[in-house]
Amino acid sequence: MVTTSQSGSAARPPAPSWAVGDHTVRRIDEISLPAGTGPWLLPGATTDLVTETPWLRPDFADARGILRLASHSFALEAGGMRVLIDTGIGNGKQRANPAWHNLNSDYETRLREAGFAPETVDLVVLTHLHTDHVGWNTRADGDAWVPTFPHARYLTSRAEWDYWSGVEMEEARRQMFRDSVHPVREAGLFDLLDVEDEGTYIAPGIRLLPTPGHTPGQVAVELSSGGERALITGDSIHHPVQLSHPGLCSCVDIEPELAVRTRHRVLDSLAGTSTLLLGSHFPPPTAGRVRREAGAYRLSPTASENVPVRG
Template identity: 75%
Template sequence: MSTTSQPSAALTPQAPTWSVGDHTVRRIDETALPAATGAWLLPEATADVVTRTPWLRPDFADGEGVLRLASHSFAVEVDGLRILVDTGIGNGKPRANPAWHNLNSDYEARLTAAGFAPEAVDVVILTHLHADHVGWNTRSEGGSWVPVFPNARYLTSRTEWNYWAGVEMEEARQQMFQDSVHPVRDAGLLDLVDVADEGTGIAPGVRLLPSPGHTPGQVTVELSSQGESALISGDSIHHPVQMGHPDLCSCVDVAPGLAAMTRHRMLDSLAGTPTLLLGSHFPAPTAGHVRREGGAYRLAPAAPGVPTARG
């Protein structure tokens, strides 16, 4: 497999950063998703629906009602631990989705520039096992797929693993497991977490919360420190349009009704609170606070701060 050289980490833009008490959260960009993604992923989010939700513009949709989405990870510093939440699409992966097929991004250089060189990452949280959340689990080396983060424990919920282990997967999904999930398990780096209804802590101020529907075992990630908190959405909310229309579901939700229930519960719990919502596919500014509006919700964007200097 041929690859092109990656940009120097010193030349990559600084990662947008938010502080949550003593925790530092960085967004590690992989790629903007094509304009057609929104219409495919959220078919009920028509141009009419989007244009009737004016607060989406200009950040989250354009003037024609086309949704903007992105692929990125969140890198979190917690008491000396380096935690990565989801690993994007990955480079050089054979994928059925043309936008994901054989991607060649500078994600790894961005990760390193943010102080999260692969060998320095301690924990990788996989909110769920979809192709655009596990891709950088592995890289091609000597004709084999090997873990990118050799010193990390990769965490996913046991419910998530058991679901995919028990269903007949189509060829494209089998390929994804073969190149991005099974090599991590075979290397002894995959840990399955029993996630309690009230959530399960995996590090100081870091808790996995069950958020089923998009997949049966999906989790969201709660961060808390010094009285401040944030929630990383996973695919419980693909795009802010689902805040204005919480019953609007993704075409790839395993259980759409349950996904909508999870989304309603999440938004209701966040509305009017100071908790920061970090969207796993939200384009810049990516984060914000949930506010009630017109019987539903909206996102009040929270711009990132000045990145902290790294030694």
């Protein structure tokens, strides 16, 4: 039976979620990315290569060998803090990528339905400062862009900020900083963190781990509780095909060779363990455990648990 909301529209199922000890991690969906994203983002992932990796189908690639990718955030509570990891593309923003331009998604509604109303969020972790990870940092207020999460601290690595503040950016990227990063800084909500080689804790059970290559200061987010562990990838791994082929690089990796070394290091540390891998662009089922296979790796998917939202 289909339930309906008070407005009469069909009610959505709860946000997919996974338990990591006492943490509950919820995936907050923004959009499924169009079919052209895979060939652009990972040009080395040809249809022949993808179809020769059968475990990718049907969840992570279609029968033609076209990769599936998505844009979403992860939200959780830890140590009394309400935490959001990355903020997607954002609504109503002028973007060079047609799939991201002037988006009008129901992301904020989904966030509220998952129990994370923007005004209740305490901490926003930005794994790196790319357009599709910072967009909901701000929302439109008349002609201005204001912080979407007015009571939160927005956190990124100092190495990430130092890189972008010192490099010559094209106009599209300058526009992204103007509408999605600088308003947060101007509001006094933007914090920089020196991330140690061994990682740096930002809250009980939440540690940022350096995963450079895609960008110089990118981080992955490790969650731990009750002997259980999960790792949110950022863009150190864009798609599960990179488990079978860790040498596949994104067209926008700033240091491709470093990105490959980082990916090998991360996957080797996870292979054969119980750690849950949560992909920042992995389509449903999004999560799984890393296993060794044929001299590389594969993802063994883990279904979401749909933990009820507390009232």
